[in-house]
Amino acid sequence: MPKDNGYEAVMARKGDIVRSAVGVDYAQFESGSIAFDYEAMMRSTGYSLKDAIEIQRGYAVGSTPLIELKNITALVRKIAKDGYGARIFIKDEAANPSGSFKVRRAATSIFHAKRTGYPGALAATSGNYGAAVASCCAKSGLKCIVVQECYDSRGIGQPEIIEKARKCESLGAEVVQLSVGPELFYTVLRMLEDTGYFNASLYSAFGVIGIETLGWEVAHQCWEQIGKDPDVVVCTNAGGGNLTGTARGLLKAGSQAQVVAASVNLKGLHMASDTQFNKKSFTTGHTGFGMPFSTWPDRSDVPRSAARPLRYMDRYVTVGQGEVFYTTELLARLEGIERGPAGNTSLAAAISLAQELPESATVVVQETEYTGAGKHGCAQLSFARQNGIAVFLGDPKDEVPGESIVIPAHPGLLRAKDADLGHMRRSLIRHAASTVGHAPTDGDITFLAAETKTNEAFVKEALKA
């Protein structure tokens, strides 16, 4: 009898499909209640940090330069109060083969897929991860499918996503493009079942351990270049893997740096809305992913996400779309480094955060991304205008996502805003409690304290409310 490939039937087979496409039985990590053994899951890959470094070397990934942004730092010091304005460094991840840090997680995943005999790999992503997987598949001689959410119902595609499709194809991938909607996952499940390919999930442990090398390199390069730990490391946050992997790498290197998440503020825009899809100029690195994936990581395409950013996050700030375009312009005009806008979300935040810190402090921005047609400030602002968004110079606090993009009229107007991390932590705890039909066990409470980088008293208090 032929398989039922209807929506409900395929979604019901989700567990089996994902298990064979990732090759991991997640049941072994479960406690039967809220808690699961996160570290055992991370160890279960069998790859150490040293292994990840070796694997990545094989794909020409990593060892990217850490560049001091002396002119942007000087600009910050002009607008900060006397004695303030931390040194800003940036990790030029655009120097990786696929043009972004994402290839670190692709390298470990695709190495594993090749080693374990999968005929190809599939990645569901509208972001830089597609090119990253395509790049590693090309090097490994594996077939590759990238599935993107790309178009609205008018057939109009985000220029940035279209550029990523082009890049994936140039690296040999088959690109499947979909209109807006979370049922992309249904298409992905069907393709995984039909092809037997490895699910190069952004959220598997294979991917996230690959980013640990980024944190490790940041710590070692800081010791080499400035003789000490960085004070703050800023990570753009969407699905949470970037921050999780970087923070784990910093910890493994013995660094005590404060880890700050930064996302583009897209408050009020629904990510699954057909009519709002093209009202935004950032396709990732924004609050539409950053907030929900931080407060509930297991919404991802694997039963237990390896990306658990609240475990490592000390602070969460947001910046406006106009502030990120402005920062991209500053990086080009003051430092002579032209990079893609989305990768500069954390740099925009760093320009604001550096003003709170003394001149002796150091802030590290841990990524850049490649730029090109579509992935460029002019391309994105043109597209925004075509979709009815007002673009003007002014005060970024007047920016309304989906209605306006405000380019700061002066660098002093760029200001990262703190998100309520306490609220997010409580949200995760309460959601976790709602997934079981009994009071959380002592083990659950210990687990939730680790999940939220808090303590048992905080968890108990959150559960009372």
Place this chain on the structure above:
Amino acid sequence: MAKKGDWVRIHSVVLPAGERAAAVPEDTQRVPLELWTKGYLRQDANLGDEVRVVTRTGRTEHGTLVDDAPHYEHSFGDFAPELQRAGDDAFRLLFGGED
């Protein structure tokens, strides 16, 4: 007329309007989930015909033929005066110079 073996783009509907997942917002419920992919055409056909293609990974896909020898047209967009002005101002603020 597209020829057998041509590199083409096809379009199909994965889920019709009204059969979308329950959690999808109302505006998205009203439109179908659509899919586009590319492959080598299995038979001669005209634009708008229902066709089969073999994709780069060797999968067979069905759909409506929408483009023959598809290419990219995305660009660097129009001139954005705000960005140039902001960059010029920041340069002057840091290094000095006339307005």
